[in-house]
Amino acid sequence: MKIPPVSIRYLRSILELKDAPPDQGCEVAFAGRSNAGKSSAxxxxxxxGGLARVSKTPGRTRMINFFSIDDGRRLVDLPGYGYAKVPGEIHRRWEAALEQYLRYRQSLRGVFLLMDVRHPFTEMDEVMIEWCALRSIALHVVLTKSDKLSRGAAMNTRLMAKTRLAGYGSPDFSVQLFSSLKKSGTEEAWEVLGRWLDLPREDQEKTPGA
Structure with missing residues (x-):
């Protein structure tokens, strides 16, 4: 019997880790600077369309959002960092929940770190990379909005990113180009997701939601 295509659905949103789904199975977190294109990705x-909230206003992802693939596999949209125009109390709760999630979540299998290909490796991006290196968390850098650059410029940025990541000495760090507008890079991204989430090969070869 062939396994049907994966179907991703919204599960819940939290401000405190105690309200998260049970820490079982496996999940991949999506992190990045505000307006880097996490929700679009x-x-x-x-x-x-519309599964994750998309806005042109940075900082609209104010909670940790969980999406279910099946009973044991999840995608997690983390609050965007680097945007201060939110109430102080909410900002503090963001930071606390984010740190607790990365530090204590046992089901976390890896982090997709999304960076705008035109503005990669911000200070907070570097903090996230160093955190993953310190905690031995697998990291996949997704250079979003690659359609905004020429192919040559985008490839040069990817090469630069690959070189910088190699400097951390982790075999579990990788990088790719991605465009939500052109829907390019989806197969490469799902190859990584499938490996981290231990998806059956039949699922990886299908288009999610088809």
Whole structure:
């Protein structure tokens, strides 16, 4: 019997880790600077428009959002960092929840770190990379909005990113180009997701949500 295509659905949103789904199975977290294209990337990978909230206003992802693939596998949209125009109390709760999630979540299998290909490796991006290196968390850098650059310029940025990541000495760090607008890079991203989430090969070869 062939396994049907994966179908991603919204599960819940939390401000405190105690309200998260049970820490069982496996999940991949999506992190990145505000307006780096996290929500758009999740929608594109899920092949479901509007699954994750998309806004042109930075900082709209104010909670940790969980999306279910099946009973044991999840995608997690973390609050975007680097945007201060939110109430102080909410900002503090963001930071606390984010740190607790990365430090204590046992089901976390890896982090997709999304960077705008035109503005990669911000200070907070570097902090996230160093955190993953310190905690031995697998990291996949997704250079979003690659359609905004010429192919040559985008490839040069990817090469630069690959070189910088190699400097951390982790075999579990990788990088790719991605465009939600052009829907390019989805297969490469799902190859990584499938490996981390231990998806059956039949699922990886299908288009999610088809």
């Amino acid at each position: 999740i929608n594109t990978l899920a092949n479901v």
